[in-house]
Amino acid sequence: MLSGRTRVHAAAARLTCPGTIRQWQYKRNQWPRGENTIRACVCGVFTLCFPVSPSPLHSEFIRCSLKMVYESTGKFQLVEGDVDNFDKMMEAVGVSAEKRQKGRTLKPIIEFSHDGDKYKVTGSAEGIPERTKEFVLDVEQEETTIDGRKVKSTYKREAKGLMIQHEVQENGMVVVYHREIKGDQMHVKVTCGDLVANRLYKKM
Structure with a gap:
């Protein structure tokens, strides 16, 4: 079992999305139970790996990652x-x-x-x-x-x-x-x- 920090690093290494992210919002009760991997994106290629219950560190990582990919202002x-x-x-x-x-x-x-x-x-x-x-x-x-x-x-x-x-x-x-x-x-x-x-x- 990977630690939360290790999972963040693993996700960062695979953070790719050739499509357009139009809307991606997470709520705690939307995270699937009994799974360690979440794959979600409108193009189907955006892959993130996190524990089932995200910590503040994971939430911040998601926010910064989406900003990195999506921001062009x-x-x-x-x-x-x-x-x-x-x-x-x-x-x-x-x-x-x-x-x-x-x-x-x-x-x-x-x-x-x-x-x-x-x-x-x-x-x-x-x-x-x-x-x-x-x-x-x-x-x-x-x-x-x-x-x-x-x-x-x-x-x-x-x-x-x-x-x-x-x-x-x-x-x-x-x-x-x-x-x-x-x-x-x-x-x-x-x-x-x-x-x-x-x-x-x-x-x-």
């Missing part, structure tokens, strides 16, 4: 833009030379928030009006980018705070944004065909 500003590679990508999807030249010097600010399944992203940059968009995971929607392109985007959540956006351009090309929050930084890998740009944002 904050305000971030671009600090490293990989501008040469990003410029090639923007040229490929049809952004004009004038707008690309202006974009090379911008340090955009992006703010993320969410309420349940509804997410909100606000973007701003010097000399460009603030834009706000709202979306629900896994639902395609029309958007207008900060440089004026009309696109269709779909957002998906992956494990460990990773948000993936598929952005379909009017010319049929697809730009994919992999956004991952690590501490006070947001790492953004942008791909379009064989083109790749890595951009770094810092939490404000």
